[in-house]
Structure formats: C-alpha cells, structure tokens
Amino acid sequence: MAPGDRAVVVVGASAAGLRCACRLARLKPGWHVGVVEASPVFSYAACGLPYVLSGDITDPNDLRQTSYRAVRDVRFFAEEKGVAVLSGWRATEIRLAEGLLKVESPEGERQLRWDELVLATGARSRQLPGQVDHPRVRAFHRWDDLHPLLQGLRRGEIGRVAVVGAGLVGCELAEAFGGLWGAEVVLMEAGATPLPELLDPEVGACVARHLESSGVEVLVGSPVRTMQVDDDRVTLLLDSGKVTADIAVVAVGVEPEVELARGVGARIGPTGAIAVDERLATSLPHVWAAGDCVEVTDAVTGAPVFRPLGSLANRQGRTLANILAGRRDAFPPATGAMAVKVFDLGVAATGCTEARARERGIAVRSVWITADDCAHYWPEAKRIHLKLVYERGSQRVVGVQAVGEGEVVKRIDVATQLVARGATVAELAQVEHAYAPPYAPAVEPLAVAACAAQNQEDGVEAELPTCPLDTVLDVRLPEERERQPADGAQVKEVSVVELRDARDAPPAPDGGLVVCERGARSAEAARILLHRGKARYLGGGLQWREAARGANTGPAASAEDTTPEPAG
C-alpha cells in the first residue's frame, strides 16, 4: 500500500457492511478493504425471506442475486467490487491498542490488522423468556431459518402455526403460512393490536380485522408466558388459555449484536445498541459502526432509538464509506418510516404514534380521515385510512399512519419529508403533489388530513373512529343509511339543511356526534353546531369504524376455546 493508504476491516457482510466496503474500495482503490463474515451465505435480502416462504418468490437464490442475476458470493465481491470477504470466519475480539481483530473458524484463528474498524454486526432474533430450544420452536430472521420451515410446509408437516409477535415479520409470516400453504395460523401479540410499536390501536385494529378476514386467528393482549413441546406439538401458555400448533415461530423482534463492541469498551446506548454520533463514530477512536447494531436519532423526539431497517442500514453503509474516505457526510435523524404488506392491505407509518408521543412527553392531538387513493370516479380507486398526529401549540406534524387497500406508501414517503424537517400542519395543508385521476385525487389525502387538523383547532373535533357511540347525528343520504345503518345508543337522522335550520335548537343534549361515511361531510356539518361551543364528528367516518370493527382488541380470554386439535 502507498503512503496514506489504510487497511479497513468491516465486521459483518450484510447491507451496511458491504455497502460501506464496496464504496470505500471504489473511492480509495489503493486501500485494503476486507470484510469478515461468520456465515457462508451472506449478502442476501433478508427482508425477502417471508416471500420465499409465501411462494411469491420461487427460488430463494433470487435473494442473493443482483438485478442482472449475478450471485453475490465471495468471488463476486472480489472481482466486481474489489472487496475481500472472509466468509465463515467469526470475529471474536478487538485489540484496540494493536489495531488487530481476532477471527476464528474451524480452520483455526487469525488476526487481522486494521487502521479503521467498522462494526456492522447486525441484529439477532429476540427470544421469549423461557423459550424452548426445539425444532418445533423457530426464529425467522436468517437464511438458515428459512429452509426447515419450507421443508416442513412442503412435506405437509405444518398444518397449524403459532406466530408469536405481530410485528412486521409476524404479520408477513401470517400471510406467508396462510396464503400458499393454507396452514392454519394463530398470530399472538402481547400488545392490544398488531404492529403496536408502529400503529395506534384504532389503526392496528384495521390490520387485525384484515388478518381475520383473510383467515388468520389473531390473539392480541396475549403475552406467551411459557411453552411446552412434545413430539407432536408445541403448546404456548397464555395468561388465560393456551394455543397448540405444529410449530411456533417466534417473531418478537430483534436485538442488536453488540458483544464485540461491548468487549472492547465501546459505549452502548440506552436502547442496548452501539452508540454512534452522526458520523457513525463509536466512542472509541478509529472504530465505527453502522446498520442494525447501532442506535439512530429519532427525527421527532431527538432521542436515540433502535431501528433495524434495511433502508437505513444501506444508507449508513454509504455514509460511513464517504466519511472514512475523508468526505463530509453525516447520517441524519430518522423518522422510522416503514411499510408492510398484509395480504391485500398496505400498512405504512412515519414518525411517532400518538401513544409514543405521549410517552415521550409530547402533547399531541390527532385526526383521522378516510379517502380514495386516486380520483374517486376512477374505477380502480381504493380506500385508505390515514391518521395524522400533530403537536399541540406548535402544530408540528409528528407522525402519520396509513392503512388500506389503496396506495398508502406514497403518502407516508411524502409525510416523512415533512416530519423529518419539523413541518407544521399548515405546511402539510399546502403539500404539492402530482395530480392525475389514475394516480391521485385533486386534493391529496395528506392535505385533507392537515385541513381536518386545522378545523379541529377551530373546535371541530374529531373523535376516535373506534370510540363508543352515544347520541349520533347521521347526516348521510337515505340510501347510504339503508346500506349500512349507523350504530350508537341513539341515532338521529338529520340532513345538513335541517342541521343548519336547527342550529339554535340543540339536536342532542350534549351536542351529539355527527357521523357520515368518511368524516369529511360530518366535519363540515359539525361546524354548523360550533357556535354552541360543541362540535364533534366521528374521525374517518363509519367506513373506518367498519374497517376496524369486531377486531379482537381485548385480552384473549377465550384462547382455549378457539384452539382446535393440532393438524398433521
């Protein structure tokens, strides 16, 4: 190596590590860039694993190939990227003073010299307390997790699956086992609704309802306390009742792999992941970290958070390569934008949920809307439900959640840009979008939500879509009422004209809750009542209520009853 050239060792050959190594090798062709990776198979798209199980992707090797169908193996990285991947070697110890990394494999032990060390050690599956080590209890995070499950399904040995944890992977697995293979799936979640970290309960309830209508048994509020395994089945014991299945897949999230960092004294942050600054530097000189093993800064709260997302890992890898190469770059705070497909339902969110914001001491209000994803007269228009959470006083947008069969991800990607820069509801109301009837309505749903928030600040208050209904003023057309009667202790049917004429004679003692199909009309109507100081409408309308209706959001009191005999 020429003077000034450096030896960089990267630990971990997944998104962050490899993107860092490959870019650095390009930017600094004289440097020696090596990657240490314990697994023989690496650089596969882990996020695609559920879709191999589901049969959407027929060949798992697709996940290891580039778009031009080159396999990303040791030879590929050496030849195409100029990066040496030491695959099958596990990093065991960092010797900081000497600039050495100890690695071992069945072949023996070696020491690698580094000037700069990058920890891209990733994350591993979390385990349940008391999780049994048995082939009937499986994780689903790595390449090796896939094949036993695929084999079991193909052989017809898995007729009933208990998926523990309705996070991103749990929801994907519920679809994967149910869809192609027709396995009975019980999805268990300790929280009140699916995706409890990402969605507030009235949004998560729409996911629960969709899972149920797709044939998945959803048990929420059901932490698994212990498990028993015998030759025939696995039994999960809940607070009340139990669930039996041929196999249990534990998908209760991941935790960062930090042993190597901890061993050398790098600072571990409050989330348990490696603490790094915006330059992805750890607390130790010349030791850097990126990917699922590090904390990032939350764009809304400024607090450190653990966000193991492939998209962030990829960006961090490139950012770190730039920094190591001496360029000015920094990894910015993240909103935690995420998306997941749950059967035909799109689910996406960005920023804080209402619950998370409150935990963090941010005073927030929310609005809910139901809208079409493109012009309502376009034959393929599909419905979306969108919740906007904003800060009281400052009116800052702190989070958006969206579910629906229509295009929700676009809205979240746009909202992410506003959340990231601390934009206000007023700015969201003026959000510009590309309008054409097949792609978007003339008024963007995000702007509709922002307008609802502005109206709420006038006193036109949105009520939770899943709230108990007392006196209801139904302002819909007669034909709409016929199709789907409104619920509520007392339902008064009233037209907007009647409401306007009767604005001084209260139609209900407490002012009543105005309802319509989607919330927009009832919000307008509610404003008529505003001068009496009371104006409330059902956020998201009866359509949101319907989308969330009947989803089991209580504790699983009757789990025992719903558990049939195990199949096969």
Next chain:
Amino acid sequence: MAPGDRAVVVVGASAAGLRCACRLARLKPGWHVGVVEASPVFSYAACGLPYVLSGDITDPNDLRQTSYRAVRDVRFFAEEKGVAVLSGWRATEIRLAEGLLKVESPEGERQLRWDELVLATGARSRQLPGQVDHPRVRAFHRWDDLHPLLQGLRRGEIGRVAVVGAGLVGCELAEAFGGLWGAEVVLMEAGATPLPELLDPEVGACVARHLESSGVEVLVGSPVRTMQVDDDRVTLLLDSGKVTADIAVVAVGVEPEVELARGVGARIGPTGAIAVDERLATSLPHVWAAGDCVEVTDAVTGAPVFRPLGSLANRQGRTLANILAGRRDAFPPATGAMAVKVFDLGVAATGCTEARARERGIAVRSVWITADDCAHYWPEAKRIHLKLVYERGSQRVVGVQAVGEGEVVKRIDVATQLVARGATVAELAQVEHAYAPPYAPAVEPLAVAACAAQNQEDGVEAELPTCPLDTVLDVRLPEERERQPADGAQVKEVSVVELRDARDAPPAPDGGLVVCERGARSAEAARILLHRGKARYLGGGLQWREAARGANTGPAASAEDTTPEPAG
C-alpha cells in the same frame, strides 16, 4: 346580514371558485357567498373527461358526483354547502367603485353587489393559428366538448383522429381514441418529443416510443401550419407533408380567461394570466383571483408561471377562503409537479427540465438512472427511468422527471418536497423512505439518482441515454450481451476485473464510454478509469436507450407517406 358580515361574489364555479365559496360559507355562516357561472353544467371533474372518452368511466355523470354519489348541482350547493350558484349567468363587467358585478343571461341583465370579489374564471382551449371553425375540428376542455366526440365514436364516424398537441391532454386523448374505440390516432407535436414543456427529449422519447408501440402514430417536430376541411375529412398541412383524418382534436394547451380582470384594470402578468400576490390578491382592492386564471410563482426560478392544474386550483380556493375570512394563510410557490398516464406508462415530473433551467439561466447538470420500482426480486417489480437535474455549484435539486411502467408518481411526490425547499443532492441522497420489498427497493431510486449526481461531481460523468455511441466498453455479463448486443461504432467487451487490471493501459483512445444494462455497474466501472481523468458511462444504461430507441424525434419529413386514406 349582521354588522361585519360581507357579501362575496365568486366568478366561476369550478375547483378554485367553489372550494373558496364553500369553505368561506362554513367559516362565515353570516356572510352572503354567491357564485356566478355561465354554464348550466359545472363542478365536474374536467380532468376525468378523457377517461369518459376512453370508456374507463362509463357514465359521464360520475364526474359531477361526490364520492357518496350526490350530484353537484345548484340545489346541492345551496342545501349542502349554503352557497348560491347563479348558473347560466355570464359575468360581463366589474364596476369597481360601486362594488357591482354585471351579469347577463337570456333572461336579461342583473347587477350583483359585492364587498369582496373573487375571479375564478379558469382557462379556455388555445386555438391554432388559422384554426377552422367546423365540426371536424374540435377542442377537448369542457363538458360540452365531450359529447359530440363520444357520439361520433359510438356511431363509427370517427375511424381516424388527428390529435394536435402532445401535451397532457393530447397524450390522454391518444390513448382514449385508440384504446376502446380502436380509432387510428396520429399525434402531432410541434416540439421534438411529447410533453415538451414537462420532459426533456430523452425522457419524452420514452413516451413517444411507448405511444408508438401502443399503435399511435407520433409525428414530432410537426407544427400544423394550416388546415382544410371538407364534408369528408380534415387535412392538416405541416411544413412537409400533410395528415388527413375524420376529425382533428386541437389540444395545444389552454390560456387563462382574463377578459373580466383586464376590463377592470387588474394587472395581467408576463404569462398572460392574472397577477396575484401570495395572498391571491390582484392589483385591485377587494378583488382576488384563484385557479387556472392566475399566475403562480415557480418554486425553482421564483418567476411567475402559468400552471393550470386542478390540484393547485383546489388549494388556492381553500387558501383564499382562509384569507377572506381573516386568517393567516398564503399560497406557496409551486414546483409544477404533474403526472399523466399514457397507456401502461406512468409519466411524472417536478421542477424544471434541463432545457427550461438553461432558458432561465440556471447552470445545471443531469444524471439518469434505470431502476426497479420495488425490490428487484419481487415478481411484480417494474422498471422506471428517472432523470435528476441539479444546479452546478450549489448542488440544489431543480427537477426530477420519471417514466416507466413502475411506480413513478411516488418518486415525483417525494422529490417535489425537496425541490420546493431547495434541498441539495446530498439531502436527496439521504432521503428516507418506507421500505418493504413489495413497495420499494431498500435503496430508494431517488437516492440512487442523487448518488449518481455525487459521483458525477467526482468526475464519473453520465452521458445522455440517447447520445451517439462511439467507442463503447461493455461491462455486462456474456449472457446479457447475447440477449441484447450493445450498439456503438466500436464495442469492446471487458469485465470489471479486466478493466481494473488494465487501468493504466487505456482500453480506448478517448477513455471510452462504459455501458451496462442500467447504468449503475458502468458508473462503478467508470470510476476505475477516473484517475486517467476520463470516466464516462451511459446514463440510465442500455435499458433507457432501448426504451427511447426508434422514437421519431426528428422533423416529420415523411408525414405524407404515412397518411392512409381516411376511414369511414
């Protein structure tokens, strides 16, 4: 009216006028809000008209209905919105000093008193110079324009259509006439490619190619000089050649309706539309304007521009209602985000094209990428082509254009947020997005484009996808070369390994142009050659080149030859 209440008269019952009137009536229930509208049919979704012609929408009345199927007529606005629409009355004169508006109808003349006057007079179809007034020569902008064409198609009287102007409406009409009705369509455009105001030629060429492969005859560089009509056909005379058809639809854009404003002395801006400030105030006291009749401020250049888009009109209507009601609001500069569906191709853009930026004196560079719209291993992944235009020096993102069968509109909506706030390429490279394999790749295509721009600033220069090819270094795999050989005067097949080994021995005298399928690999490979001071690759790769190939982008020298005898 109570003291403080005001009379507001709105001229024009389309998006801007009605949204303003309805919201104002809600915010100020004591005020008198009236709307004057010349047409008996109003408040229809004009952007949906092409889709009635195409048969996507079977009942034109769908365009006049709310999502809950109420017809938006005079009674609807009176009862549901508290807004009086005086339909069938034409505003003829503003009497500023007296606060009166003269209106007339077959019934006679009236004068309406106003305290605040809103001009939402919209736009009308532009005419060709020498356009003949004849039933065989039609516009396509209003409700009344639809029915004669629909009737002609249903009766089989329209076998061949000449669409003059390949703007948004022209492209939609080409699809509409061709798709359901199987009419022969000739699409004529004075510019070098379709959508010349919105897309640079190498992007527009992809649209031309797609139109042609969908059966549309595209004649670009073909301004229509004169036309002749007889009982059987219409003949359009070009500089060289002519086109005959059963009917000609002139879709050369719209121009603002400003006669009323001009008549009272309101300032007309450089674009010919009514000049307004950010509060949508005209130059005259208590006279306001919104919608397709006004100029807006371009977010990139700061210059006034004419952007007749329904999305902007809608937002302006609400903004103006807020302002009239005494609230603080302002209509911000617009990027001009737009989208259009052309058969199976999505087309969208935001900000300035390269050509427009240069006209405005902004020094820009561009990059081009070809990417998948979701994870490349997802079976429904579709291709998109994306062009990023950024300012030299400041690195500010000034525009993005995207075409493809995949999801392009999402990218443009996101890019719009960055263009609107003057974000840099470095910020775009860090754009956060919601990632899940069915919805997005782990690395967002917008970020890929930004990275390409950063690489270009290092000297890894992207060449125009449609550039002439001299010495070409093809770094693809042998099987890719077999599927689709690279063109070029001299093609050298070279692997990345060979390129790295030969980095000091020029593989081509001028350094050569590195090519691959999509541009990413060739950009990486080009960097290997960078230390020799020359590194160029084909932007967007051979796939972009292929998508644009063969599209007629020269003058229509052979128009005569391609014109068969008229049908029907």
